[in-house]
Amino acid sequence: MPETILILGGTREAAELAARLAASGKARIVTSLAGRTREPKPLAGETRVGGFGGAEGLAAYIKDNAVDLVIDATHPFAGTISANAGKAADFCAIPLISLARPAWQPVDGDRWKRVATIADAVTAIPTDATVLLALGRQHIAPFAGRSDVTFVIRMIDEPESDLPFERAVLVLGKPDLDVDAEEAMLAGRGIDMIVCRNSGGRGAYAKIEAARRLGLPVLMIDRPPNLVGLHSYASVEALLGAELLRRLADPS
Template sequence: MSPRHILILGGTTEARELAALLAARPDLRVTTSLAGRVSRPGTVEGDVRIGGFGGAEGLADWLRAEHVDHLVDATHPFAESITANAVRAARSAAVQALVLRRPGWQPGPGDRWHDVASLDEAAALLPSLGRRVFLTTGRLGLAVFAHLSDLHFVARSVEPPEPPMPPHIEVLLARGPFTPSDESALLRDHRIDVLVTKDSGGTATSAKLTAARGLALPVVVVRRPPLPEGVDAVPDVAGVLERLALTP
């Protein structure tokens, strides 16, 4: 009997953790698919493939050809199109699909959060909140802020961004996790008066929120896109193992 084949759409810490646990089992075949947007994705256990599938139809064909039994979408919470294609492909190929999404951040006492639904809304709100902006929304969204010529941006990204970008911008290349003390020092050193972030969740990059709270800075939080209709997210790796009936 062939081992059960599990495809993980990866790129997150949870995806690597899940792959390591599943790859250690001889009764399973584990493949992690990476989009290829990051040049150094880190070590991933099991089989790894790089690049897209060609949309939902291409993914559905791959699921059938590789005899996949379960698909786990463990991509970034803002990888909206990937999640939509994964759900459609799994339904087309009659493959069980799970979406692994770590819980989002929630404001606490002392936080000055401004919730917005998109980067465009964030850009529209910024001039009323400050003039020196710490931007942590990823390298692919900088074009939305390119017209804000009166503001100074400090943008942090894992990979170098490409134009268009705001005319007054400093780019910091770094990968989390970060500490609250380091984040506080960064905010002070760059004289930041407003932070912009996506609601990625998790602890690797949450220290900036602690630092902003301590300095009483406003934070513009871009909320996550909704999941496809009829899809419920599993909040952690343990939940995925339980849903796949792989718990001890």
């Protein structure tokens, strides 16, 4: 049974996983956050914030902290840290498992245009549209060149500098879990189109349902190739059923 577990977090599922594992009191649980949110919600167990310095830095952290198991519960588009986790775990000869929530799938009424990259999304936006950019601040810069488009940009934290857009409206806050609230926001802002990544999960899905109700098109950026390998689980419950974690998941 692992004694120290490092969770590479930043997702709702990672927070739930940390709470479930820490509740057992049978292992030291450390969740690592990238540090993109200024005031993250408190997590069960220990928390560290910031990068590791590539695969070598992560391997050094694993050795220095006697980590027995790494769980990659990062965002589905966090390809760099996932790749580094694979290299570091191999180097340290410890197991790596991942929590990879399923991608969203279109249903009747959805008007998706699927694109492979952010660059493809930039060119696919029609002229004079009002577009909700639901991407996170680190991914919006490529759209700044579209001076013929009005962007509504939603961020959790106030940006540290002015956004490089000629036509933009900043909305602070997380995506609302309530579909009615998201529908009202889209209609109130005069949104013609949403640009987002296929993140999966429930946390940001309300806007997709709201777009369906309003008949709005969604530019959906597909996920990068799957890097998680064989030991991957689609939900917290499934992961906790893995042999490595089964006894830890039971607090009794």
